[in-house]
Amino acid sequence: MSDIAAMQRALALLLLDPVGRRTFLYGGPLPSEAGLDDEDDIHALRNTLARQREGVEFFATLLDRKRDARVMRLFPATALLAPREFHAHWQQWSRGTDEAVSSSAGADALRFGAWLLHALAGEDERIEGAIRFDRARLLAQGSAIPQPRTFEGDPARARVYLRKGTVMERLEWDYAAMLRAGLPLEVRRPATYIFQADRVVRLGTGAANLLTLAALKPVDLNTFGPTREVLDAVEALRSRGIIELQEAGA
Amino acid sequence: MIRPATLGVGLGFRPELRDEMLRRAPSLDFVEIIAEMAFNEAYAEVIDGLRALVPITLHGVHLSLGSAEPLDAAYVARLQQAVRRFEPRWCGDHLAMTSIGGIEMPHLTPLALRSDLVPVVAAKARAVRAEIGVPFLIENIAYYFEVPGGDMTEAEFFSAVLEQSDCGMLLDLNNLHVNAINHGYDPYAYIGSLPLDRLVEVHIAGSAAEKALMIDTHGHPVGDEVWSLLAHVAARTHVPAVLLERDQNIPSMDELLAEVTHARAVIGAEVSP
Numbered sequence: 010m011s012d013i014a015a016m017q018r019a020l021a022l023l024l025l026d027p028v029g030r031r032t033f034l035y036g037g038p039l040p041s042e043a044g045l046d047d048e049d050d051i052h053a054l055r056n057t058l059a060r061q062r063e064g065v066e067f068f069a070t071l072l073d074r075k076r077d078a079r080v081m082r083l084f085p086a087t088a089l090l091a092p093r094e095f096h097a098h099w100q101q102w103s104r105g106t107d108e109a110v111s112s113s114a115g116a117d118a119l120r121f122g123a124w125l126l127h128a129l130a131g132e133d134e135r136i137e138g139a140i141r142f143d144r145a146r147l148l149a150q151g152s153a154i155p156q157p158r159t160f161e162g163d164p165a166r167a168r169v170y171l172r173k174g175t176v177m178e179r180l181e182w183d184y185a186a187m188l189r190a191g192l193p194l195e196v197r198r199p200a201t202y203i204f205q206a207d208r209v210v211r212l213g214t215g216a217a218n219l220l221t222l223a224a225l226k227p228v229d230l231n232t233f234g235p236t237r238e239v240l241d242a243v244e245a246l247r248s249r250g251i252i253e254l255q256e257a258g259a
Numbered sequence: 260m261i262r263p264a265t266l267g268v269g270l271g272f273r274p275e276l277r278d279e280m281l282r283r284a285p286s287l288d289f290v291e292i293i294a295e296m297a298f299n300e301a302y303a304e305v306i307d308g309l310r311a312l313v314p315i316t317l318h319g320v321h322l323s324l325g326s327a328e329p330l331d332a333a334y335v336a337r338l339q340q341a342v343r344r345f346e347p348r349w350c351g352d353h354l355a356m357t358s359i360g361g362i363e364m365p366h367l368t369p370l371a372l373r374s375d376l377v378p379v380v381a382a383k384a385r386a387v388r389a390e391i392g393v394p395f396l397i398e399n400i401a402y403y404f405e406v407p408g409g410d411m412t413e414a415e416f417f418s419a420v421l422e423q424s425d426c427g428m429l430l431d432l433n434n435l436h437v438n439a440i441n442h443g444y445d446p447y448a449y450i451g452s453l454p455l456d457r458l459v460e461v462h463i464a465g466s467a468a469e470k471a472l473m474i475d476t477h478g479h480p481v482g483d484e485v486w487s488l489l490a491h492v493a494a495r496t497h498v499p500a501v502l503l504e505r506d507q508n509i510p511s512m513d514e515l516l517a518e519v520t521h522a523r524a525v526i527g528a529e530v531s532p
């Protein structure tokens with residue numbers, strides 16, 4: 010591999026999509042906090058971390074300034090994205106129906122990177138300073154066009170909304186990212202994390218299932234054949250103000 | 260390089276606009292289809308419907324032209340197949356990478372602006388052009404961080420790739436506008452240093468400021484700065500095609516057509532019948 014290719018690979022490792030490797034971290038909880046108690050997941054996470062660190066080290070070597078502030082500026086993932094910013098950028102990544110799923114995964118990659126670099130920052134004050142300095146640049150990748158994937162849902166008809174403050178905003182693609190996290194049509198983990206405003210909301214499996222499905226296609230509770238679990242999840246979400254169900258055709 | 264025939268001003272196809280675009284395509288001079296949609300049989304019907312009304316072009320997002328590794332032969336084969344199937348006037352993709360060494364990136368990732376990368380990218384572009392049999396255009400991307408190790412400016416790198424590949428230029432003026440602000444350079448000087456005789460298509464779109472950063476949102480009307488850049492380009496060279504891109508906050512077709520009409524006026528193009 011040429012040195013250019015090696016550099017590009019290192020950059021790719023920094024930007025890599027951990028979702029594609031069956032790890033999923035929303036907001037960067039540590040594995041134990043995320044409920045990643047499955048050995049496979051832990052292994053995948055460690056691999057991802059190792060690969061990301063490989064990228065960090067490569068660039069550090071390239072510039073001969075290990076963990077220098079300039080190194081940190083390379084990474085769009087140095088963003089310490091607040092949920093609102095994250096959502097804004099997620100929207101920018103979304104280019105309609107087909108591409109939206111992977112665009113959300115891209116956001117995940119940045120979020121993961123943010124967690125990684127935040128962790129590194131704890132080891133070196135200079136890095137922490139660099140991250141603060143570059144906070145505005147953390148809105149990186151806004152124009153990126155995600156790789157296309159077939160998506161059969163119709164976002165215009167999705168009817169699950171996430172309440173953010175007093176504003177209802179659709180966040181269905183966030184949940185689609187979960188699907189890409191190796192969770193086909195069901196959430197394997199006992200719990201998953203979903204951002205709500207400035208905090209993380211822990212949802213049960215049923216609720217997560219519903220939201221994941223809603224990310225894929227319109228969830229019509231009349232035809233969905235809801236199980237007790239789903240109905241309970243719907244009520245739990247509704248009562249907590251996380252979702253709003255709308256009439257068909259609304 | 261022989262520049263393709265003039266197309267005029269077109270609009271990027273987006274699924275949300277499907278019915279309206281089919282109905283009002285005759286008001287456009289051409290429609291640009293995301294190439295990867297053309298790989299998907301689910302879009303064949305609408306693409307056929309559009310190309311029965313107006314010329315089409317294909318614009319890809321996942322060729323990964325800038326990766327320092329061989330082309331993805333399977334991808335190129337699909338592109339070739341789509342070209343045969345839909346007969347676009349030309350195809351384009353970005354001066355960026357989206358995969359390397361088996362790692363997929365869902366971003367148009369910027370390249371290190373290294374002179375030794377130029378021949379690598381140019382060779383790949385030449386190969387694509389040869390395979391697909393229609394003109395191949397290369398587009399400048401918007402980027403929000405600089406990859407280290409470069410020894411060229413962005414304009415030098417873009418120009419060198421165009422010259423060495425003998426491909427057409429797809430100049431995204433909104434990307435240029437965004438980059439100029441975020442990276443602190445003069446967009447007019449940038450244009451002045453480009454081989455404008457290679458210009459085939461211009462992309463225009465809207466952007467928005469996010470704190471200290473200008474973001475290429477494709478979610479706002481084309482800004483005054485981009486219109487000024489378009490006029491600047493049109494005053495210096497013939498602009499064969501202009502494409503309006505809108506990907507979110509999509510307004511009514513009337514509003515989009517108003518922007519199309521304005522673009523025609525800016526470049527001095529005839530109004531489509």
